[in-house]
Amino acid sequence: MTRYSGIHGLGIVDTGNATTVARVDGIIIDPVTATVVAIEARAGRSHSAVHWPDIAGFGDAVTVASPGAIRPADGRAAELRGARHDLLRKRVLTDAGDEIGRVVDIDFDPRTGTVTGLVTDNGTVDGARLMGCGSYAVVVRGR
Known part of the structure; x- marks a missing residue:
């Protein structure tokens, strides 16, 4: 990665x-x-x-x-x-509305470009959970 x-x-x-x-x-x-x-x-x-x-x-x-x-x-x-779609430094919310951290880095597969993880200040969220990104937050599927 x-x-x-x-x-x-x-x-x-x-x-x-x-x-x-x-x-x-x-x-x-x-x-x-x-x-x-x-x-x-x-x-x-x-x-x-x-x-x-x-x-x-x-x-x-x-x-x-x-x-x-x-x-x-x-x-x-x-x-x-642009900033509206930039994942870095945004809050990470679950689809249930719970905040689980802020994106501090992004892991990706260098062969495919697949996002493998959103590194937050509280741990890493599996990239497969990523649902959307807006001006306020990144939204991920709940566990």
């Missing part, structure tokens, strides 16, 4: 010429499917995205096949981009 805090700030490297073309600046998650749809990329003052299918791998850097992989967010990534 890979943790978001472990990739934040990493270089995004073009494997064609081994140059750093941007840095990881965020993560875009679809709460309905509990998957990473893109990572946010920053190159200087420019903010773009690398959509999941364009990511070649994760390690000491995030690799992409070409600099063209870094582009404006579109489709579902564009819909979910």
